[in-house]
Amino acid sequence: MGSSAAPADRKIRAESFKQGVLWSVPVVLGYVPIGVAYGVLARAHGLTLMETTLMSAMVYAGSAQFIALQLLAAGSGPWQLVVAAGLVNSRHLLMSASLCRRLGRLSPLVAGVLAFGVTDETFVMASSRIPVRGKNPASDGAEGERWSPIAGAVGHVSGELAASVLGLNLASYLAWVGASAAGAILGDAALAVAGDALGFAVPAMFIGLLSLSVRGPLSAMVAALSGGLSLLIVLTVGGGWNVLLATAMAATIGTMLGDRFGSRPRQ
Amino acid sequence: MPRGELALAFLGMAAVTFVMRALPFFMLSRSKLPPWADTWLSLVAPAVMAALLLPALLVPDGRRLCIDVSNPYLIASVPTFLVAVKYKSMLLTVLTGVLFAWLALRLGSY
Numbered sequence: 085m086g087s088s089a090a091p092a093d094r095k096i097r098a099e100s101f102k103q104g105v106l107w108s109v110p111v112v113l114g115y116v117p118i119g120v121a122y123g124v125l126a127r128a129h130g131l132t133l134m135e136t137t138l139m140s141a142m143v144y145a146g147s148a149q150f151i152a153l154q155l156l157a158a159g160s161g162p163w164q165l166v167v168a169a170g171l172v173n174s175r176h177l178l179m180s181a182s183l184c185r186r187l188g189r190l191s192p193l194v195a196g197v198l199a200f201g202v203t204d205e206t207f208v209m210a211s212s213r214i215p216v217r218g219k220n221p222a223s224d225g226a227e228g229e230r231w232s233p234i235a236g237a238v239g240h241v242s243g244e245l246a247a248s249v250l251g252l253n254l255a256s257y258l259a260w261v262g263a264s265a266a267g268a269i270l271g272d273a274a275l276a277v278a279g280d281a282l283g284f285a286v287p288a289m290f291i292g293l294l295s296l297s298v299r300g301p302l303s304a305m306v307a308a309l310s311g312g313l314s315l316l317i318v319l320t321v322g323g324g325w326n327v328l329l330a331t332a333m334a335a336t337i338g339t340m341l342g343d344r345f346g347s348r349p350r351q
Numbered sequence: 352m353p354r355g356e357l358a359l360a361f362l363g364m365a366a367v368t369f370v371m372r373a374l375p376f377f378m379l380s381r382s383k384l385p386p387w388a389d390t391w392l393s394l395v396a397p398a399v400m401a402a403l404l405l406p407a408l409l410v411p412d413g414r415r416l417c418i419d420v421s422n423p424y425l426i427a428s429v430p431t432f433l434v435a436v437k438y439k440s441m442l443l444t445v446l447t448g449v450l451f452a453w454l455a456l457r458l459g460s461y
């Protein structure tokens with residue numbers, strides 16, 4: 085990619101970008117209501133319109149933002165928010181690792197811009213459209229193709245794919261930030277109508293995310309263990325670090341058990 | 352949290368989140384993660400959600416366990432779970448949750 089691209093190349097990339105924007109439609113449809121809910125709740129938690137929108141624009145991670153609201157309500161300090169965001173977003177390591185195997189070589193700038201837009205939803209969408217490169221039984225998949233004799237052609241395709249992912253990510257990002265701001269503006273009116281029931285939007289979202297992330301007995305066992313530990317910590321020592329401690333302990337125990345039984349959940 | 356600390360928290364959250372997203376793109380070897388790390392990371396998501404959820408549902412005041420029909424969030428969580436498992440849709444799950452929480456809060460006050 086770069087300014088040196090020939091006009092024909094640029095036209096192809098503009099088409100690929102538009103294609104990516106089309107890919108974003110289901111993601112945008114999902115982001116708008118949840119972004120609005122986030123905006124409403126952020127206002128209810130005492131954040132200003134500016135702060136509400138800024139968190140979406142800077143962090144751009146729904147579950148981490150809802151968790152931040154929950155932690156703010158519990159009186160947590162800034163470090164707890166940062167550690168929680170790191171922990172809950174560590175799953176993006178897996179998604180980015182998979183996405184960059186699909187996209188091939190990128191310039192650092194393009195890689196950085198695309199990486200910023202990796203979310204659960206954009207990743208699922210992109211990976212359903214873009215196959216892993218060089219996936220063939222003989223070569224174990226990941227690396228081979230990028231260094232093939234037709235490297236030039238592969239590089240060209242990389243640029244097109246990157247343009248599509250950029251379209252997908254940008255449209256999804258704008259929907260998230262825009263919906264957050266809209267929710268913050270609607271905030272007080274929405275609270276007057278739905279009132280206290282909106283407070284359940286956050287736990288409801290965690291229920292949704294939990295049911296999506298439990299895939300098989302090992303993750304179900306880890307979820308049960310983590311929930312139990314978290315509850316135990318809240319009831320004995322009190323809230324604060326319960327989420328981080330319970331998560332780290334349960335995921336570690338689950339990893340040890342999973343490796344022993346040889347059953348490994350695949351993302 | 353004071354306003355200045357809030358800005359600091361946003362910056363920190365943005366930085367760690369970006370690192371998690373960008374690291375694989377910039378790793379020299381681009382090699383796969385060791386299997387145990389792969390497993391650990393994939394277990395973090397269900398663990399975090401459950402750790403947040405259980406206290407929010409069962410300890411509404413942050414101190415005492417409340418497992419009975421007077422807890423509207425607990426009541427609302429039952430249909431919400433069913434919809435989440437059946438339809439795997441965030442939108443539908445959140446809408447169901449808010450609707451049933453609203454009903455439980457209204458009915459509970461009579």
